[in-house]
Amino acid sequence: MEDLELKHLFGGAYAGMRVLVTGHTGFKGSWLCLWLQAMGAKVAGIALSPDTEPSHWNLLALKGIADERIDLRHAEKLYEAVQHHRPQVVFHLAAQPLVRHSYVDPVGTFSTNVIGLVSLYEAIRKISGVLAVVNATTDKVYLEQATTGGYSEEHALGGHDPYSTSKACAELVSESYRRSFFTGTGKVVPRLATARAGNVIGGGDWAADRLVPDLVRAASRGTPLQVRNPDAIRPWQHVLEPLSGYLRLGQALLAGEPAEGPWNFGPAPGATLPVLALVERLREHWPGVSVQVPGVEHLHEAAVLQLDSGKAALGLGWRPVWDADMTITRTMGWYRNFHVHGFVDSRDNLVDYIRHARSSGLEWAA
Template identity: 30%
Template sequence: MRALVTGGAGFIGSHLTDALLAQGATVTVLDTLTSGRRERLPEDVDLRQIDITDAPAVTAVIKELRPEVVFHLAAQIDVRASVVDPAHDSAVNIGGTITLLEAARTVDARLVFASTGGALYGMDAPIPSDERVPPAPEAPYGTAKYCAEQYLALFNRLYGTRHIALRLGNVYGPRQDPAGEAGVISIFCGRVHEGQEPIVYGDGTQTRDYVYVGDVVTAFLAADASDQGGTWNIGTGRETSVLDLIKHIGQAAGRETAPSFAPARLGELQRSTLDATAARNDLGWFPLLSITEGIDRVYAWIREGRSDRTTP
């Protein structure tokens, strides 16, 4: 199989690249290396430093490589940044996706898109939320991801393609930067390891559906193996509060951990959890790792030096 992975030098994308290479696929990575890191990838991987909003460059590389599948993970992922600059967020998350769809159509490639579940369903959604819940995002990031999903669905109707959108929960695991803007588990583990307090925005009772990166990679592979097009949630169906995270991290660190508190941030939900029953039924996918096991792995990764080549 010939595969293209946008955002392949990122946290999730690099793990997916490794899994595809292990299956014998020919893989090319597109990444600006703005937040992605070359060190996360095997030395001999084909890396093209191209922005997905650069339509001529994207079209040229897809026509050159003629991939059978494009795994589209490149994105502007910071919810707070989307509130500050929604135009940039939409240019990357909507415009970049359209560019890839148009380029993929020239070589009859399929697109598997990393969408969001956590930022899409809105504050009044039932818990857990399934794919039938009407999206009501609270920030430009979720709005842009939903709009990009609609373009995938439109192309499926217009051109008979079988593009797939995976609505991911809050993905965590090794290689997620503890000093980054997203990824509360890695950030908290990093602070606790350094003897600092985790900073909780709000009262800490807010919940998310935390899904381990290794399970997310298997979801992408299952989506590619399917002959269906459509949209599926990828999550655990379990709520975990921020305060619960801190308790689990303290257990992993072997000491009690107390947070400091700061005001809640604009555009963030109080509760979010995904019902992934459809992914189990349609794709044969389900998560394997518990939150406690996953946090143990993240804390061990940080304690051991945060290698960019750690496997999930």
């Protein structure tokens, strides 16, 4: 990455900045740490240990990042870590992120995604110096309803499964803290925003019950891919897309732009596809994978999810960089390189993504 001046991305907002990433050992969190460190940020992470083997975090082997293994629900330990690292910017990604697992462990899902968030906000509230907080939630926070053009930030929050409901609660908790505590004049208070992204794919994800990791496991084992809810429509995007949105949002908060509140970061046009249609396109890059639809799925998941990112386009100058074809090509190329050659090309993916963002005229990449 030496050939790019990464410290100048996002107006140089993160160079030398103390940044805390919760959930840094997870899929999105590990990619975010890679990007932040490349921009010269002083990164600390708070998370549980990776729950998959292999894990993207372990494969990256990033040096110089303070790595704290703390459960968000342990409020005292969390506060001590936040106080010790005294971040200026916080990206909150730690969560129980799986819909189906939330049916198995609803108590753990709500306690992590809601009470854990409250504990983090309390820790931030008790120290000084935090300037900006970005809480990553999900597109699944919206009340399920028919829409024209997808869900916008003005649509009602809701939830059916425990995961979606817990994340809708996290949105309400965030708005409550923003209005009740992170406000005022004559003092430095954190500026807070929430970020709602679509179904994220990309190299380095091995979580259970996610489509791409399931396909990769099936391909490597020579077993059929079990596809549940094949007709469900989802907004698919490469992991770097929402992360560029989070970073642009953090930049705006630091600069005093009107950026507080909720923001959607959805995929490029044409990347909102039925599950089975995405599977067929993924299989083009890994031939020989057979597909099985095991039967009726009894656990409720929304039939259609589509995001309207117009607010981010107008208010932040943000838009997706990679279309569906590039997203799929880069994702499957990452896994093929890893499984065939043992090569982790996350850094190359990041460099190419930034180059494409720059060539498409996005200001944050200039």
